Amino acid sequence: MITVEELKDPGEHECRGGGHQSVQPQCVPPLVVASNIDEKTLKLEGVCAASLPTTIGVVAGTLVQNVLKYLLGFGTASYLGYNAMQDFFPTMVIKPNTQCDDRHCRKQQKEYKVEAACxxxxxxxxxxxxxxxxxxxxxxxxxxxxxxxxxxxxxxxxxxxxxxxxxxxxxxxxxx
Incomplete structure (x- = not known):
């Protein structure tokens, strides 16, 4: 399965440390991981969560749309996020971390800067x-x-x- 994360340009966007096999991104860890929040505290009692298959279908459809936009060269393949409290879909570009632990990521960032300068x-x-x-x-x-x-x-x-x-x-x- 191809996700839009795998199609991001090295050096221009955040890396996925160690290639595409890595689960955790090196440059930008998930907020729950970065904040050291216990995931067990995220579930609220008495709240019915959305159907998992429905959620997976919506997310998969959006990812496929982003992949097609990237491969066919139209539009912008964007960050997928949703703020339920404000009913808002944020749009942002996540830049690579200049102090990333992965030396290949830092090397690709330098190459991207040269390309962008040209x-x-x-x-x-x-x-x-x-x-x-x-x-x-x-x-x-x-x-x-x-x-x-x-x-x-x-x-x-x-x-x-x-x-x-x-x-x-x-x-x-x-x-x-």
């Missing part, structure tokens, strides 16, 4: 040759630190915080 194809396409580009990079003492594909709606080639458009990507990859 904001798409920020370097205009030009007729500059690869040799001229590499000469400029050597002159500025820019080292090839990392090559990373972002498999979202666009691809980036990152060279020490500089984004190079896809026009250069083929030439750069085949020059090494």
């Amino acid at each position: 904001g798409g194809e920020t370097v205009p396409k030009s007729e500059q040759s690869l040799e001229e580009l590499m000469a400029q990079m050597r002159k500025l003492d820019i080292q090839m630190e990392k090559m990373h594909w972002f498999l979202k709606q666009r691809h980036f080639f990152i060279i020490n915080k500089y984004c190079i458009s896809n026009a250069y990507l083929k030439d750069i990859l085949f020059s090494f």
Whole structure:
């Protein structure tokens, strides 16, 4: 079963520590866990809870809707929550914890920041040759630190915080 939690972009949203097998998120633990509240105190005597199958059906339908929005690229896959006291469905984006225990989560957060700083194809396409580009990079003492594909709606080639458009990507990859 795929949930919207599994489809969140690493580095942009909270992590689920240790991959998708983890039950507890590392960045944002559930409120009951974070508050150290005894779960036995949450049930009120004399209150009839909603039917479990009905609740599961509503939650599953909302999760499927979020997954479809994400996969088909329309709308916003949002946080699923409900405040019964105010009859309110909150909408929020949960950002990753910068002090997360998971080193992979922190690494992906850094990669996301670089991608967000580039904001798409920020370097205009030009007729500059690869040799001229590499000469400029050597002159500025820019080292090839990392090559990373972002498999979202666009691809980036990152060279020490500089984004190079896809026009250069083929030439750069085949020059090494």
